[in-house]
Amino acid sequence: SQQGEEDPQALSIQEGENATMNCSYKTSINNLQWYRQNSGRGLVHLILIRSNEREKHSGRLRVTLDTSKKSSSLLITASRAADTASYFCATHEGAAGNKLTFGGGTRVLVKP
Amino acid sequence: DTGVSQDPRHKITKRGQNVTFRCDPISEHNRLYWYRQTLGQGPEFLTYFQNEAQLEKSRLLSDRFSAERPKGSFSTLEIQRTEQGDSAMYLCASSLPPGRKNNEQFFGPGTRLTVL
Numbered sequence: 001s002q003q004g005e006e007d008p009q010a011l012s013i014q015e016g017e018n019a020t021m022n023c024s025y026k027t028s029i030n031n032l033q034w035y036r037q038n039s040g041r042g043l044v045h046l047i048l049i050r051s052n053e054r055e056k057h058s059g060r061l062r063v064t065l066d067t068s069k070k071s072s073s074l075l076i077t078a079s080r081a082a083d084t085a086s087y088f089c090a091t092h093e094g095a096a097g098n099k100l101t102f103g104g105g106t107r108v109l110v111k112p
Numbered sequence: 113d114t115g116v117s118q119d120p121r122h123k124i125t126k127r128g129q130n131v132t133f134r135c136d137p138i139s140e141h142n143r144l145y146w147y148r149q150t151l152g153q154g155p156e157f158l159t160y161f162q163n164e165a166q167l168e169k170s171r172l173l174s175d176r177f178s179a180e181r182p183k184g185s186f187s188t189l190e191i192q193r194t195e196q197g198d199s200a201m202y203l204c205a206s207s208l209p210p211g212r213k214n215n216e217q218f219f220g221p222g223t224r225l226t227v228l
Contacts, residue, residue: 104152
C-alpha cells in the first residue's frame with residue numbers, strides 16, 4: 001500500500017487560478033518530495049522539503065510541511081494550461097531507506 | 113541528452129513470454145532504482161542498486177522478476193513468463209549517494225509494457 005495519499009484525486013480549474021493539493025503520510029520521514037507527471041511520461045522532480053522545514057518556495061510553487069500532522073500541501077499559483085498533469089508526493093524515510101514511497105496522485109486539469 | 117534513458121519505450125508481448133528492459137542512469141549516479149506504475153496509481157518501488165550491488169527488493173518483485181546491474185552502470189529488468197497483471201509502466205531512476213543533493217532521484221521516461 002502507498003504511504004502518501006493525495007487529496008483531491010482530481011482537480012479542474014481555470015487558467016490563472018491557484019491549485020492546491022494535499023498529501024498525508026504515515027511514518028517518520030527524512031524529506032518529502034513533489035513530482036509532476038505529464039500523461040504517459042516520466043516523473044519530473046518539482047521540489048523537496050526536509051523534515052525540519054515548514055515551507056519552501058520555487059517559482060510559482062509553494063510547499064508546506066506539517067510533521068505533527070504528517071501532511072504536506074502543494075500550491076501552484078497563477079496556473080497555466082501547461083500545468084495540466086498528475087502531481088505526486090513522495091516520502092523518503094531516511095538515509096537507510098533509500099526508496100521513495102509515492103501517493104496515488106492528484107490529476108490537475110487547467111482549462112484555458 | 114545526459115538524463116536517464118530507458119529502452120524500449122513501449123513493449124507489447126504475449127502472456128508467457130519473457131521481456132527485458134534496459135536503463136541507463138546519469139553517469140555519475142551510483143544509485144539506480146526500479147519502480148512500477150499501473151494506470152491511475154503512483155509509482156511503487158521494486159528494487160534498487162548501489163553500484164553493482166542490489167541492496168533492497170520489494171515483495172512486489174516476485175520470482176519471475178530479476179534485475180541486474182553487472183558493471184555498476186546500466187541495469188536490466190527481466191520479467192519471465194509474463195502475465196497480464198504485469199502490464200504497467202516500468203520506471204527507472206538514478207541518484208547520487210546519500211548526503212549529496214538530498215538524494216534527488218531523476219526518472220527516465222519509462223517503458224510501457226502491455227501483456228496480451
